[in-house]
Amino acid sequence: MIDRYEKGMEILKITNKNKIQEVFKELEDIAPDLGRFVVEFPYSEIYTREGLDLKTRELATVAALTALGNAEPQLKDHINAALNVENTPKEIVEVIMQMSAYAGFPAAINGIRAAKEIFKERGLLPVK
Amino acid sequence: MIDRYEKGMEILKITNKNKIQEVFKELEDIAPDLGRFVVEFPYSEIYTREGLDLKTRELATVAALTALGNAEPQLKDHINAALNVENTPKEIVEVIMQMSAYAGFPAAINGIRAAKEIFKERGLLPVK
Amino acid sequence: MIDRYEKGMEILKITNKNKIQEVFKELEDIAPDLGRFVVEFPYSEIYTREGLDLKTRELATVAALTALGNAEPQLKDHINAALNVENTPKEIVEVIMQMSAYAGFPAAINGIRAAKEIFKERGLLPVK
Amino acid sequence: MIDRYEKGMEILKITNKNKIQEVFKELEDIAPDLGRFVVEFPYSEIYTREGLDLKTRELATVAALTALGNAEPQLKDHINAALNVENTPKEIVEVIMQMSAYAGFPAAINGIRAAKEIFKERGLLPVK
Amino acid sequence: MIDRYEKGMEILKITNKNKIQEVFKELEDIAPDLGRFVVEFPYSEIYTREGLDLKTRELATVAALTALGNAEPQLKDHINAALNVENTPKEIVEVIMQMSAYAGFPAAINGIRAAKEIFKERGLLPVK
Amino acid sequence: MIDRYEKGMEILKITNKNKIQEVFKELEDIAPDLGRFVVEFPYSEIYTREGLDLKTRELATVAALTALGNAEPQLKDHINAALNVENTPKEIVEVIMQMSAYAGFPAAINGIRAAKEIFKERGLLPVK
Numbered sequence: 001m002i003d004r005y006e007k008g009m010e011i012l013k014i015t016n017k018n019k020i021q022e023v024f025k026e027l028e029d030i031a032p033d034l035g036r037f038v039v040e041f042p043y044s045e046i047y048t049r050e051g052l053d054l055k056t057r058e059l060a061t062v063a064a065l066t067a068l069g070n071a072e073p074q075l076k077d078h079i080n081a082a083l084n085v086e087n088t089p090k091e092i093v094e095v096i097m098q099m100s101a102y103a104g105f106p107a108a109i110n111g112i113r114a115a116k117e118i119f120k121e122r123g124l125l126p127v128k
Numbered sequence: 129m130i131d132r133y134e135k136g137m138e139i140l141k142i143t144n145k146n147k148i149q150e151v152f153k154e155l156e157d158i159a160p161d162l163g164r165f166v167v168e169f170p171y172s173e174i175y176t177r178e179g180l181d182l183k184t185r186e187l188a189t190v191a192a193l194t195a196l197g198n199a200e201p202q203l204k205d206h207i208n209a210a211l212n213v214e215n216t217p218k219e220i221v222e223v224i225m226q227m228s229a230y231a232g233f234p235a236a237i238n239g240i241r242a243a244k245e246i247f248k249e250r251g252l253l254p255v256k
Numbered sequence: 257m258i259d260r261y262e263k264g265m266e267i268l269k270i271t272n273k274n275k276i277q278e279v280f281k282e283l284e285d286i287a288p289d290l291g292r293f294v295v296e297f298p299y300s301e302i303y304t305r306e307g308l309d310l311k312t313r314e315l316a317t318v319a320a321l322t323a324l325g326n327a328e329p330q331l332k333d334h335i336n337a338a339l340n341v342e343n344t345p346k347e348i349v350e351v352i353m354q355m356s357a358y359a360g361f362p363a364a365i366n367g368i369r370a371a372k373e374i375f376k377e378r379g380l381l382p383v384k
Numbered sequence: 385m386i387d388r389y390e391k392g393m394e395i396l397k398i399t400n401k402n403k404i405q406e407v408f409k410e411l412e413d414i415a416p417d418l419g420r421f422v423v424e425f426p427y428s429e430i431y432t433r434e435g436l437d438l439k440t441r442e443l444a445t446v447a448a449l450t451a452l453g454n455a456e457p458q459l460k461d462h463i464n465a466a467l468n469v470e471n472t473p474k475e476i477v478e479v480i481m482q483m484s485a486y487a488g489f490p491a492a493i494n495g496i497r498a499a500k501e502i503f504k505e506r507g508l509l510p511v512k
Numbered sequence: 513m514i515d516r517y518e519k520g521m522e523i524l525k526i527t528n529k530n531k532i533q534e535v536f537k538e539l540e541d542i543a544p545d546l547g548r549f550v551v552e553f554p555y556s557e558i559y560t561r562e563g564l565d566l567k568t569r570e571l572a573t574v575a576a577l578t579a580l581g582n583a584e585p586q587l588k589d590h591i592n593a594a595l596n597v598e599n600t601p602k603e604i605v606e607v608i609m610q611m612s613a614y615a616g617f618p619a620a621i622n623g624i625r626a627a628k629e630i631f632k633e634r635g636l637l638p639v640k
Numbered sequence: 641m642i643d644r645y646e647k648g649m650e651i652l653k654i655t656n657k658n659k660i661q662e663v664f665k666e667l668e669d670i671a672p673d674l675g676r677f678v679v680e681f682p683y684s685e686i687y688t689r690e691g692l693d694l695k696t697r698e699l700a701t702v703a704a705l706t707a708l709g710n711a712e713p714q715l716k717d718h719i720n721a722a723l724n725v726e727n728t729p730k731e732i733v734e735v736i737m738q739m740s741a742y743a744g745f746p747a748a749i750n751g752i753r754a755a756k757e758i759f760k761e762r763g764l765l766p767v768k
Contacts, residue, residue, distance in 0.1 A: 023493070026497070026500070027493075027496060028510075029509050029510035029511065030473075030477060030496055030499065030500050030503065030509060030510065030511050031477050031480075031481055031496045031511070033481070033685075033689075034481050034484065034489075034492060034493065034496060037481075037484060037489075037681070037685060038489055038493075041229065041677070041681045041685075042226075042229035042489065045673075045677060045681075046225065046226050046228075046229060047226075049222060049673075051216075051218040051219060051221070051222045052218075052219050052222035052223060052226075056184060056187065056219075056223075057222075057223075057226060059184065059187075059188060060187060060188060060190075060191035060223045060226060061191070061226070061230060063188035063189070063191045063192045064191045064192055064194070064195035064227060064230045064231065065195075065230060065490065066192070067192035067193075067195055067196055067360075068195055068196065068230070068231065068453075068490075068582075069454075069580075069582040069583060070452075070453040070454045070490075070491070070582045071230075071453060071488075071490035071491065071494060073490075073493075073494070074230075074489075074490035074493065074494075088179075089542075090179040090180075091179060091180050091184075093179070093542060093543050094177060094179045094180035094185075095180060095184075095185075095188045096543070097174065097543055097545070097546050097549075098170075098174050098175075098180075098185060098188060098189070099192060099360075100174075100360075100546065100549065101169065101170035101174060101360060101361055102189060102192045102193060102196070102199075102202075102360040102361065102362060103192065103196065103359065103360045104323075104355075104356075104357060104358040104359045104360050104583075105357055105358065105546075105549075105550055105554065105586075106358060106577065106580075106582075106583035106585075106586035107360075107582070107583065108546060109535070109539075109546065109550075109585075109586065110583060110585070110586075112539060112542055112543045112546060113538070115542065116538070116542050119542065125541050125542060126540075126541035126542065127541065127542050127543070151365070154369070154372070155365075155368060156382075157381050157382035157383065158345075158349060158368055158371065158372050158375065158381060158382065158383050159349050159352075159353055159368045159383070161353070161557075161561075162353050162356065162361075162364060162365065162368060165353075165356065165361075165553070165557060166361055166365075169549070169553045169557075170361065173545075173549060173553075177545075193362065195488075196325075196362075196710075197326075197708075197710040197711060198324075198325040198326045198362075198363070198710045199325060199360075199362035199363065199366060201362075201365075201366070202361075202362035202365065202366075217670075221670060221671050224671075225671055225673070225674050225677075227488075228488075228674065228677065229488060229489055230488040230489065230490060231487065231488045232451075232483075232484075232485060232486040232487045232488050232711075233485055233486065233674075233677075233678055233682065233714075234486060234705065234708075234710075234711035234713075234714035235710070235711065236674060237663070237667075237674065237678075237713075237714070238711060238713070238714075240667060240670055240671045240674060241666070243670065244666070244670050247670065253669050253670060254668075254669035254670065255669065255670050255671070279749070282753070282756070283749075283752060284766075285765050285766035285767065286729075286733060286752055286755065286756050286759065286765060286766065286767050287733050287736075287737055287752045287767070289429075289433075289737070290737050290740065290745075290748060290749065290752060293425070293429060293737075293740065293745075294745055294749075296429075297421070297425045297429075297613065298610075298613035298745065301417075301421060301424075301425075302609065302610050302612075302613060303610075305417075305606060307600075307602040307603060307605070307606045308602075308603050308606035308607060308610075312568060312571065312603075312607075313606075313607075313610060315568065315571075315572060316571060316572055316575035316607045316610060317575070317610070317614060318572075319572035319573070319575045319576045320575045320576055320578070320579035320611060320614045320615065321579075321614060321746065322576070323576035323577075323579055323580055324579055324580065324614070324615065324709075324746075325710075326708075326709040326710045326746075326747070327614075327709060327744075327746035327747065327750060329746075329749075329750070330614075330745075330746035330749065330750075344563075346563040346564075347563060347564050347568075349563070350561060350563045350564035350569075351564060351568075351569075351572045353558065354554075354558050354559075354564075354569060354572060354573070355572075355576060356558075357553065357554035357558060358573060358576045358577060358580070358583075358586075359576065359580065407621070410625070410628070411621075411624060412638075413637050413638035413639065414601075414605060414624055414627065414628050414631065414637060414638065414639045415605050415608075415609055415624045415639070417609070418609050418612065418617075418620060418621065418624060421609075421612065421617075422617055422621075425741065426617065426738075426741035430737065430738050430740075430741060431738075433734060435728075435730045435731060435733070435734045436730075436731050436734035436735060436738075440696060440699065440731075440735075441734075441735075441738060443696065443699075443700060444699060444700060444703035444735045444738060445703070445738070445742060447700035447701070447703045447704045448703045448704055448706070448707035448739060448742045448743065449618065449707075449742060450704070451704035451705075451707055451708055452581075452618075452707055452708065452742070452743065454580075454581040454582045454618075454619070455581060455616075455618035455619065455622060455742075457618075457621075457622070458617075458618035458621065458622075458742075472691075474691040474692075475691060475692050475696075477691070478689060478691045478692035478697075479692060479696075479697075479700045481686065482682075482686050482687075482692075482697060482700060482701070483704060484686075485681065485682035485686060486701060486704045486705060486708070486714075487704065487708065579744075611744075612744075613744060613745055614744040614745065614746060615743065615744045616707075616739075616740075616741060616742040616743045616744050617741055617742065618742060
């Protein structure tokens with residue numbers, strides 16, 4: 001079990017830097033196992049898999065969360081993660097804009113707003 | 129206007145080969161302009177943009193349609209398109225499996241079922 | 257109570273002609289009260305209200321069910337109902353096409369496919 | 385009619401204590417009948433039915449609203465209601481965590497955040 | 513191209529008055545083409561079409577965004593737009609309330625809350 | 641690792657009897673690990689947890705899948721599972737009907753249709 005957890009934490013250190021600690025802290029007194037599941041299932045079992053690089057995986061997650069349109073905090077986390085694994089702001093913007101065709105303009109515009117907040121925090125505006 | 133349409137059709141010939149003709153034919157006697165919009169907006173304006181290659185764009189669309197889970201015919205079209213722009217069956221499977229973490233296992237399993245039908249038609253099973 | 261039910265059934269006779277009987281029959285041995293709720297709540301309490309005519313109400317429902325994209329049988333029922341309260345095939349097509357901007361092209365195309373089946377049954381193709 | 389309304393209000397007094405008054409007040413000058421519908425349809429017709437106890441009904445609603453992920457105020461109301469009909473904080477946490485498998489981790493994490501706010505207000509943290 | 517853009521902007525001046533400028537400004541340093549797409553696709557290609565008047569089109573969009581329940585800023589924009597093309601507050605309330613039957617009460621109540629904010633800003637309360 | 645898998649399989653034998661073998665077989669040549677994830681994550685980590693019994697867990701899943709409305713095969717699997725862990729047909733019908741208030745009538749009616757197919761196969765009609 002420990003291996004599984006550590007394997008996931010290694011990915012999380014790359015994708016989320018230290019931000020995941022905040023989520024763990026938040027879950028601590030109510031549902032600590034949910035934090036463990038996130039480490040042990042998607043990060044340990046999925047993001048470590050061969051066949052698709054981390055850069056593309058994070059972009060796919062940004063696409064999905066933009067399209068679903070109902071999980072803004074996690075969309076922001078994954079925009080941050082996408083940047084952390086060498087996606088350019090431009091690539092992230094492109095994938096969010098593309099969602100206008102599959103989930104409509106409101107979803108795409110709200111996705112861009114989420115990206116704008118993250119890019120602003122990280123001094124990445126304007127996007128060229 | 130003609131340029132716009134032709135620009136989109138050039139992409140569609142790459143991504144959808146001749147399959148798009150069926151959709152156009154189906155829309156002909158009820159909503160022909162909807163077919164034109166698909167050519168002129170997503171294909172002419174989005175898929176032609178710099179900043180993200182066609183291969184990644186189709187993978188992002190597969191991610192989004194798997195997560196939304198309510199557009200099976202279009203998911204299959206884009207699995208086909210993803211293959212047509214040099215994604216491997218493995219890459220497509222990986223992105224669909226990843227959606228289990230963002231949209232749940234039912235969405236991921238139904239996405240894999242859609243991929244399986246396409247891969248079978250194209251003689252791409254088993255996926256390794 | 258009887259009045260409430262009868263009030264809803266009067267609307268249903270206009271919007272659904274005799275089609276609703278099939279749904280009632282289907283629910284009879286498993287959840288008959290669900291059929292009664294449909295009569296007594298949306299049809300008796302909402303579709304009878306002043307302030308919006310039946311023609312526009314049915315068009316709004318077609319818009320919503322196209323956008324949600326996960327209730328094809330009911331979308332078809334309401335396309336039929338929309339025709340029954342004097343919407344033209346053209347008006348229905350327009351409202352479905354418009355959804356491409358709010359819920360994406362797959363939702364709009366699938367909505368048009370549903371409309372095409374109904375229009376075909378009723379000899380309303382081609383739409384002009 | 386009065387009976388129907390009173391029957392629903394009796395349930396609401398148990399599940400929502402006096403919180404529903406705020407919703408009624410909010411709807412008063414814009415859509416008072418929507419408040420009445422909530423009393424007369426779900427509370428009078430559904431929550432009063434035999435065959436499933438109120439405790440399980442509220443838990444099922446928490447499951448659904450967590451999975452849908454787009455109605456945070458109502459999710460919080462029903463977490464409160466679930467507590468009011470003798471669900472433990474633990475049971476509520478369990479049902480929300482379970483949604484990670486059916487609607488993804490973002491939906492489950494956002495559901496836990498909603499629960500945490502309610503549990504905090506009611507002095508129910510930490511959950512054991 | 514210029515014609516297409518100007519054609520869309522003419523509609524936007526009617527539906528959104530000067531509010532759209534804020535969205536354009538917001539997108540300027542991150543995804544300016546997304547703003548252009550909104551003008552050139554839905555406003556230029558859809559809202560200008562014959563077969564359905566602007567008044568009904570805006571009401572259909574309010575229906576869809578209420579039902580989807582995940583795009584509050586755009587729902588408010590379209591409630592404003594619906595008023596700007598001669599829908600009465602009553603008609604808007606009716607269409608939102610109707611969504612309770614197709615997307616549930618939480619979606620309808622959250623839609624009414626969005627409408628209430630807009631109506632309050634414009635001095636349109638109480639609705640009669 | 642083996643323990644984790646076996647722990648999940650023990651639950652699956654209770655909830656799904658031998659039906660899960662079909663899903664595993666279907667995934668075998670395309671995404672076998674997705675089948676393993678289902679065993680190791682929801683069944684091993686969630687359904688085995690204390691704090692909520694299997695009977696209520698399956699009912700909560702039926703509620704969520706009915707409300708989401710886009711995963712009919714899995715909804716049917718969980719209706720079967722709900723029966724297998726001592727829910728009565730009546731309890732299942734009640735939880736599905738209740739979803740009409742949170743996800744609309746189309747979702748509830750389609751949920752009842754799914755239940756009807758399962759109940760018919762198992763000779764459980766009419767429901768009393």
